[in-house]
Amino acid sequence: MSALLTDTWWMTARRLKIGMAQPVFLVISLIQPVIWLFLFGNLFERVVDLGGFGTDSYLDYIVPGVVVMNALAWNMWAGMGTLEETSQGTLNRFLVTPVRRSAIMNANVFEQAVGTIVQSVVIVLLAWWAGATFDSGLPGVALLILLAVLLGVIFGSMSNAIGMLVRQRESIIGINTLLLLPLTFLSTVFMVRDLMPDWMATVSRFNPLDWAVVASRSALSATPDWGLVLSRGGWLLALAVLMVALSIRTFRSYQKAV
Amino acid sequence: MTTTDTSYAVAAYDLVKTYPKNVTALDGLSVTVDAGQIFGLLGPNGAGKTTAVKILTTLARPDSGTAVVAGHDVARHPRRVRTAIGAVAQRSSADPVATGRDNLALQGRLYGMGGTALRRRIDELLERFALVDAADRRVRTYSGGMQRRLEVALGLVHRPAVLFLDEPTTGLDPEARAAMWDEITQLAGDEGLTIVLTTHYLEEADRLADRLAIIDAGRVMATGTPAELKGELYGDAVHIDLRTALDEAAATAARTALAAVPGVREVALDGSRLSARADDGAAVVPGALAALEGAGVAVAAVTAARPSLDDVYLRYAGRRFADADADLVTAGGES
Ligand SMILES: Nc1ncnc2c1ncn2[C@@H]1O[C@H](COP(=O)(O)OP(=O)(O)OP(=O)(O)O)[C@@H](O)[C@H]1O
Ligand SMILES: [Mg+2]
Numbered sequence: 001m002s003a004l005l006t007d008t009w010w011m012t013a014r015r016l017k018i019g020m021a022q023p024v025f026l027v028i029s030l031i032q033p034v035i036w037l038f039l040f041g042n043l044f045e046r047v048v049d050l051g052g053f054g055t056d057s058y059l060d061y062i063v064p065g066v067v068v069m070n071a072l073a074w075n076m077w078a079g080m081g082t083l084e085e086t087s088q089g090t091l092n093r094f095l096v097t098p099v100r101r102s103a104i105m106n107a108n109v110f111e112q113a114v115g116t117i118v119q120s121v122v123i124v125l126l127a128w129w130a131g132a133t134f135d136s137g138l139p140g141v142a143l144l145i146l147l148a149v150l151l152g153v154i155f156g157s158m159s160n161a162i163g164m165l166v167r168q169r170e171s172i173i174g175i176n177t178l179l180l181l182p183l184t185f186l187s188t189v190f191m192v193r194d195l196m197p198d199w200m201a202t203v204s205r206f207n208p209l210d211w212a213v214v215a216s217r218s219a220l221s222a223t224p225d226w227g228l229v230l231s232r233g234g235w236l237l238a239l240a241v242l243m244v245a246l247s248i249r250t251f252r253s254y255q256k257a258v
Numbered sequence: 259m260t261t262t263d264t265s266y267a268v269a270a271y272d273l274v275k276t277y278p279k280n281v282t283a284l285d286g287l288s289v290t291v292d293a294g295q296i297f298g299l300l301g302p303n304g305a306g307k308t309t310a311v312k313i314l315t316t317l318a319r320p321d322s323g324t325a326v327v328a329g330h331d332v333a334r335h336p337r338r339v340r341t342a343i344g345a346v347a348q349r350s351s352a353d354p355v356a357t358g359r360d361n362l363a364l365q366g367r368l369y370g371m372g373g374t375a376l377r378r379r380i381d382e383l384l385e386r387f388a389l390v391d392a393a394d395r396r397v398r399t400y401s402g403g404m405q406r407r408l409e410v411a412l413g414l415v416h417r418p419a420v421l422f423l424d425e426p427t428t429g430l431d432p433e434a435r436a437a438m439w440d441e442i443t444q445l446a447g448d449e450g451l452t453i454v455l456t457t458h459y460l461e462e463a464d465r466l467a468d469r470l471a472i473i474d475a476g477r478v479m480a481t482g483t484p485a486e487l488k489g490e491l492y493g494d495a496v497h498i499d500l501r502t503a504l505d506e507a508a509a510t511a512a513r514t515a516l517a518a519v520p521g522v523r524e525v526a527l528d529g530s531r532l533s534a535r536a537d538d539g540a541a542v543v544p545g546a547l548a549a550l551e552g553a554g555v556a557v558a559a560v561t562a563a564r565p566s567l568d569d570v571y572l573r574y575a576g577r578r579f580a581d582a583d584a585d586l587v588t589a590g591g592e593s
Binding site (some may be wrong): 003006007010014017018021078088089090092093094095096097098099171255258 | 277278312315316317318319337340341343345347349350351352354355356364365367368369370412570
């Protein structure tokens with residue numbers, strides 16, 4: 001166990017160093033959430049008049065969604081890092097050392113999580129500066145970020161697995177383009193469920209992105225529904241564990257294809 | 259044959275590996291390597307050398323067959339194998355954005371090393387591979403030769419018992435190659451390391467390997483010491499380049515004339531090149547020249563040589579090494 005921890009520690013430290021050497025990605029990927037927050041937020045300011053949003057500020061309504069959606073968008077690119085590791089030969093070198101396979105994947109997860117946290121904090125600060133309110137204060141914000149990280153782990157691990165299996169940038173780009181917008185719009189990120197067409201409302205209930213949005217929105221409200229927060233959080237956690245396990249399994253397929 | 263045989267440093271039995279689209283990379287490859295030896299896997303591009311190394315170093319999994327490395331089965335106890343071996347891949351594997359020293363440090367950590375022992379080991383390796391000045395620069399800025407040396411250093415950090423070197427000198431200039439050869443010889447000599455190296459340079463195999471296996475199309479064509487393999491081809495090779503290609507009648511006359519010279523065997527004509535074998539190549543040259551002149555054939559050049567691994571390769575693989583390896587320069591060079 002302690003060997004797994006030290007392996008994970010060294011591998012994570014390495015990934016973070018690489019990440020910090022190119023902070024530009026972290027900044028570029030913040031452009032999108034800022035657009036959603038300010039342009040979209042202003043454009044649709046009046047939709048709250050339709051009712052059912054539980055707030056009279058559309059900005060307040062979309063902040064958790066934008067944070068969570070950003071986590072999704074950011075983590076979906078994790079596979080690019082894995083791909084780079086395979087193509088530059090570093091992954092193969094690590095795989096013939098005694099380092100635990102799980103440590104290699106854990107390092108990716110932690111690196112992505114650190115990125116998610118930094119970005120989420122920035123988005124929350126920007127929203128706060130623009131006048132958004134956070135009724136339950138810091139604990140609510142902390143939960144929001146935790147849920148964003150969990151969602152990120154799910155899609156980050158998926159992306160890592162894909163990166164290792166397909167070994168083509170185009171596949172990752174294709175899958176991300178295919179997934180990001182449907183996942184976003186088939187959820188309550190921008191619109192309450194009652195105002196969605198029936199089929200969309202139904203589908204959205206199975207969307208992990210929606211679980212994270214619903215749970216974090218509730219956690220941020222003045223009167224959180226803890227049952228909802230815990231159940232959705234639990235589902236996310238379970239799915240995250242499953243996806244990490246699956247991504248570690250892909251080393252086996254990799255071993256056959258390499 | 260599938261029992262764990264620990265008397266060899268490396269033993270592979272009947273390895274088969276196919277890749278998608280029916281590419282058979284290994285087709286029943288078997289080799290054994292004694293401890294402390296330098297063992298060469300010699301073969302042209304696509305012969306399966308890298309695939310064999312990937313399986314022996316636990317990176318890839320064979321479709322069938324077994325391999326025991328440093329006393330452990332690669333399929334059943336991969337971690338034990340990994341702890342005991344060092345592997346230097348054909349392609350660069352260092353982290354390009356990290357420094358040479360950082361690369362070495364992480365490598366040591368992954369084998370559980372740390373503290374002053376690791377620091378000292380790193381300094382020692384930097385010194386040994388002439389990387390002291392470049393140690394704190396990013397690997398991306400290294401020359402091809404420096405990168406190659408760093409790769410070998412990475413494989414040695416934890417003092418492995420068996421070292422795999424996949425084409426250690428490909429892409430190096432002659433001077434750097436000679437230095438690498440010295441280094442490899444020393445590793446095996448002073449430190450008792452078992453080294454498995456792949457190469458498609460005949461000269462390299464001849465010079466470095468205690469024993470070697472010639473492989474082609476995923477199979478071992480021949481094994482033995484370089485001397486043994488060459489000894490199987492008795493006699494020297496005599497090559498005579500003619501001034502012009504011959505018409506049929508002249509060709510027959512030339513062949514007959516040469517074959518009649520005492521001590522000459524196995525005469526063959528390929529375009530404007532006559533080849534023959536002789537117990538003592540140098541001794542038959544004057545007689546051969548006289549005979550050809552008598553037959554009215556103009557000679558441009560004559561060479562007599564001890565058999566080379568190229569000749570061995572020709573004999574076992576049925577084609578010249580250089581032909582099989584035509585894209586030697588483009589593949590695997592420095593990129
Ligand atoms: N990952 C892979 N996927 C598909 N085919 C592969 C893969 N790796 C190797 N091959 C194929 O297997 C065969 C053996 O390749 P291998 O790399 O082992 O040859 P090699 O002897 O190392 O050649 P070289 O001298 O060019 O390095 C080749 O036909 C190659 O195209
Ligand atoms: Mg190769």
